Amino acid sequence: MFKPTLFAAVLLAGGVLTALELTPSADTAVYAPGEPVRFTVSKLPANGRAAYRVIDFDRKTVRSGETAPGNLEFTGLPRGWYELQAETVGNAGEKARYPFAVIPEFDRSQTDWEKNQFGVMVAPHTRYPLAHRDFDAKFMERIGVRWVRTHRLNWIQIQPDEHKAPDWATADREVEIYKKRGLSIVATTAWPFPAWASSGRGTQIDAYYLDKMFPADKYIEQTKKFHTELARRYGDKVDYWEIGNEIDAENFWIGRYKHQGDKAAIMQDYIEFYIMIAKALRAGAPAAKIGPNTTGSAPDGNTYRDWLNVFLQNPEARKQMDYFSTHYFPSVPEIRKVLARYGKGDVDIIFTEIGGMAHSYRKVPTWEETCRNIRITCTHYATQLQAGGKALCKFLLRDIPELPPQGWIAGMLEGDFKLRPEYVAFATLIREIGDADxxxxxxxxxxxxxxxxxxxxxxxxxxxxxxxxxxxxxxxxxxxxxxxxxxxxxxxxxxxxxxxxxxxxxxxxxxxxxxxxxxxxxxxxxxxxxxPEPVLVQEINVKCNGDFEMPVRGATIPYWHLGYDTGKGTPEQVGFLVSVDDKVKHSGRQALKIHAEKRTGFYAVCHTMTVPKLKLGQYMVVTYRWWAKGEKIDSIDKAGFAPSLSMRRKDNSRIHWRDGDFERGTFDWMAGEQVRKYEQNDFPPDFNHFSLEFYLGKSTGTLWLDDVSINIKVMQRGASEARYLK
The missing domain is CATH 2.60.40.1180 (Golgi alpha-mannosidase II)
Structure with a gap:
């Protein structure tokens, strides 16, 4: 049995290593109402004692006392999330904690199981031992989760080495685990793609992209053969086959190497890839339900625009699409309009990532940030259930242990299986409305x-x-x-x-x-x-010399300065030249010109701006627009020309940023726009100012910028007075 134990070690005087250890009697630390909650307290020094307390979701102490090494038992605790906290008595003062929960047993026989659309997503494609997969599934089964999204029924997992035959043992075992627990499977496949079979192999493309590309010609038949065998083995056990992950975004799909910089061609590469994989899967499982997956920017798309419309214009892609998959909080009615235009208005729309993802600017999130996910998850699920969404998979069941702090908290369990309150809230939602209409x-x-x-x-x-x-x-x-x-x-x-x-x-x-x-x-x-409809309370058109018409003094361009992504210092002038150009411009007398003869770092021209402080019920919308022209912008990395809006501290160090899409190659003047929305709780305590940055990152070539504008709107939504509601 896999059984995590939480402890903290200290070196006591005399060199004796001790660790205050708390071990629950239930391996999941989930108990039924009326069941005694038992913990073993161990690893105390000789004759040592520990002070303990149990706090509930309201941060109230509901049990407390002192104990020697041995057993603690708590009875009569109502439903909810709790945390046992203990500290050694004496000089060492070592602390340990172990969250636990009291949740009613889930009785599937008492529900209309087919109506249950509650699911979770598990660790995408990092290290994931089978024991962890089984233990995760136990947490799912315990509260009545029906759907599980996995990235493991995938060529890159089954045949990571081109010189070895596919090894199906782990995939077989994973499917057995999920079926044993009564779970329905959503399998994300053909992504990431094996780097060894990528068309980017042997090119100068950044290694990040190798597994997000079209297969090399010599591996096409092998690609088809593998996916046919995949579906033959698991076709009757997988409910939805999802080809790719968020493939409307450049972060996750870039097609063929020869098409870099050509978004329309990259989009067609995916359509060709989708049709090939779908046909191969159907050859192994004729009844398979197959569909593409996009970001929450559906139906418009993220990097590759008008995505769903372009995809469905292809008759064969339309034929091979049995459902549509997306993420988070798009408008289902808008998606349905596009689907209906092509005779697909009644297909399932599933959500394979959804739910709370609270932003944090700390390595350890605050209690408020952790709890915020409950409200977000409730809103997401209720909205998309009302819209007819299916297979709503919470991102994530459990934090990915191998990843460092990401600036967001998504798991209902911590990476080492400690319970967060959202897990209990998810159980409550399933129990009360899981099979409701x-x-x-x-x-x-x-x-x-x-x-x-x-x-x-x-x-x-x-x-x-x-x-x-x-x-x-x-x-x-x-x-x-x-x-x-x-x-x-x-x-x-x-x-x-x-x-x-x-x-x-x-x-x-x-x-x-x-x-x-x-x-x-x-x-x-x-x-x-x-x-409630928002009300505009303040609007600022930022003065930024965005037409670059103001006189240049020496090497200084008014309102703009040089910088790079960390904000520490300025870029080297060798290989990164910034000037104004009166020969090439979009309008007026001149434009800004950036030229790099040698490959740059992540270098940029930057404009710094302060913004109003938000009050209760307010949010901020920052809209920046520009015109850009590029000539031979070449980058072998995940880079090129892109705008970025950064949050910075007083010392100009960067807290957080939001990038636009990277553009490469040669292109004529084209308009760009980014709209960024910030809630009151998005601003960390050490925020001082924004920096708008236009990067020519890790590239050679020439970029011209003109007619840059920055607009800031402060909106009142709901808030504390009824006059703000319409």
Whole structure:
């Protein structure tokens, strides 16, 4: 049995190594209501003792005491997330922690299982021992997860070495694990692609891209043969075959090497690749359900624009598409419009990445950042379930252990299987609405004294449940109309209370990261529930000399300076020349010219700007536009020309950035635009200013820029006063 134990080691006086260790009696640290919660406390020094306490989701201490090495037992704990914290008594003061949960057992026989669209995604393509896969699946089964998205039924996993035959043993075992746990499989395949079979092999392409390219000609038949065998082995065990991951984005697909810089050709490369893989899969499993996957920019697309429209214009691609897969929070009605145009309006739309991904600017996220994912996940799932989405796979079940802190928190479990509160919230959602019928939004938007409300209705077994979510306020008093004599109110930890409406009114105190489910009659205003329309409260057109018409003084271009991505210093002048050009321009008298005879670093021209501080319920939209012309921009790395908007500290060091797409090759004047949205909690405490940067990164060639504009809008949405609601 795989059983993680959490401990912390210290070297005591005299050189004796000790480690305060907490080991739960349940390997998952998940207990049923009424089941005693037991922990073993060990690795204390001789005659040592440890002080302990148990805190709940509300950060309240519910049990405390002191213990010698041995067993602790806690009884009578209600449903929810908890954490056992312990500290050695004495000079060492060593600490340990172990989260655990009290969650009702999931009884699949008591549900309409086919209606359950709750799923998770597991570790994509890093190291993933079979014992970890089995243990992850145990966590899924425990709370009633139906779907699992895996990247492991994939050529790169099964035959990593071209000189060795495919080894199916691990893939066979993974499928057995999921089937044993009653899980339905979504298999992302043909991506990443084996680097040894890539058309980029032997070229100067950055190694990052090798597994995101079209196969080399000599491996085409082998590619087809492998995927036919893949489907033959697992076709009756996989519910959805997903060809590629977010292949509308350059980060994940760049086609053939000879087409670099030609987005239309790269898009056609994917269509050709998709058709080839789909036909090969269908040869092994004629009943297979096959589809492409894109980012949440669907239907328009990310790097490769008008993506779904262009894809469906190909008759064979259309024929080979049984469903459409996307991520996070696109508009399903807009996707359906495009699908319907090509006779595909009724196909399944599945979401293989969705849910909370709270941003953090710290190596250890705050409690608030961790809890924020609960609200985001509730909003994503409720919205896409109402729109008819299927196979909604939370990104991620568990953090990827091998990855360093990424600036976001997505896992419902930490990398070493420690429970986060979101896991308990996910269990509550599955238990209460997993097999319920979506019944639309209810208009309770204005029923809070601060912020605003989402209301999503679900019907199950003749009963109505309403998911209520507070937005744009940390806390608020909520007043809801109800004709019911009593209401069952369930928080995301699964804790239930019975509430008696007074004179037809239910009054609640709500926190934004603690949505509530209410069983019983809740009524709202006439009409469908809608998000409040934002109101413009401030607009700034940033003065930046974006037409580059101001006189140049020496080597200084007004409002612009040189820099590179770390913000530490300025780039070397050798090989990176910036000037104004009165011969090549988009408009006016002159444009900015950047020329690199030798390959640069990530060098850029930068404009620094301060922005207003946001108030409660506000968000900021930064829109920057430009015209650019390129000549022989050549990069062998994941680089070229691209804009970037960076958050920086007072010392100009970079906190966070958002890049645009990289452009390479030769191109005539073309317009560019990026729109970046920032919520109040997106700004870290040490944020000082933004920097807009235009990179000619790791490249040679010439770039011209002209007619750059920067617009900042501060919008009030919902917020604390009803006048902001329309």
């Amino acid at each position: 979506p019944a639309g939004r209810i208009n309770i938007t204005r029923r809070s004294d601060k912020g605003w409300l989402h209301g999503f209705r679900f019907r199950r077994g003749g009963k109505t449940l309403t998911l209520v979510i507070l937005n744009d306020a940390p806390k608020a008093a909520v007043t809801l109309d109800s004709a019911s004599k009593e209401l069952r109110v369930i928080d995301m930890m699964g804790r239930e209370t019975t509430q008696i409406p007074q004179n037809g009114k239910l009054v609640l105190e709500m926190d934004s990261d603690r949505p509530l489910l209410i069983e019983g009659d809740i009524s709202g205003e006439p009409g469908e529930g809608r998000d």
